[in-house]
Amino acid sequence: HHPQAFYATYFTTRAGDFDAHLILQGPQTLKERFQEIERKGNGATAKEKSVAGLLEVVLESLARGISFLPVDLYESDPKTFLITSTGLLPPLIGLQGLGEAAAESIMDARREGPFTSVEDLRRRTRLTKTVIEILEEHGALATLPAQDQLTLF
Numbered sequence: 001h002h003p004q005a006f007y008a009t010y011f012t013t014r015a016g017d018f019d020a021h022l023i024l025q026g027p028q029t030l031k032e033r034f035q036e037i038e039r040k041g042n043g044a045t046a047k048e049k050s051v052a053g054l055l056e057v058v059l060e061s062l063a064r065g066i067s068f069l070p071v072d073l074y075e076s077d078p079k080t081f082l083i084t085s086t087g088l089l090p091p092l093i094g095l096q097g098l099g100e101a102a103a104e105s106i107m108d109a110r111r112e113g114p115f116t117s118v119e120d121l122r123r124r125t126r127l128t129k130t131v132i133e134i135l136e137e138h139g140a141l142a143t144l145p146a147q148d149q150l151t152l153f
Contacts, residue, residue, distance in 0.1 A: 007061045008081040008088055015079055017050050020071050020094035021138050027062055030055050061088075071095055073121075073140045074110055078103035097134045102127055117148045 011018055022033065037044050037052040044052070058068075067087035071094055076082070079100065082089040092103035102125070109115070109124040118141055122132060135141050 003061070003064055004066055004083045004088065007057070007066055008083050010057060011054075011088065011094075012079070012081045012091070014050075014054055015081070015091050015093050017047070017054050018090060018094045019051070019096045020068070020090040021096065023058055023068050023090070024070055027059060030059055030062075034059070071135075071138055071140055073106065073115070073135065073144075078107050095134050095138055095140075098131055102131050115144055117145045119147045120144075 023030065034052055034055040037048045037055075040048065062068075069084065069087045069089045071090050071092060076089055076094075077091045079091050079093055081091060081094075092098055092106055093100055105125040105127065106121075109121070112124065115121040115124070118132060118136075121127065121141070121144065127135075132141070
């Protein structure tokens with residue numbers, strides 16, 4: 001009776017396998033990735049089989065009109081999917097390569113106030129260059145300037 005709550009709970013339990021960047025590429029890309037894994041049959045790794053099961057449920061939720069939002073630096077929970085009026089908001093760990101420690105670090109730092117730049121984010125969270133690149137690739141840092149440097153001219 002509450003499909004968004006069901007899917008939010010389901011995906012939260014599988015957040016480590018969730019790939020928010022892939023999910024936002026649309027149903028056709030998801031179907032292609034699912035079929036690619038299925039073609040491997042017994043040659044697919046345990047991780048790939050887990051991803052295939054997850055993709056199947058994502059496609060089902062999309063068919064039911066439930067959408068997914070991009071991971072948000074300020075709004076996404078570190079580990080839990082959130083229900084919003086416009087769709088499900090993946091957690092920070094929903095980005096492949098961004099672990100729990102980095103997600104918790106982001107949450108702790110954002111409690112201190114907004115980030116003024118990518119440089120400020122890195123300084124306050126001690127995120128690795130790789131994690132910063134993952135956030136940039138996903139578009140989560142699009143509103144932040146690279147540095148806090150002021151332009152005088």
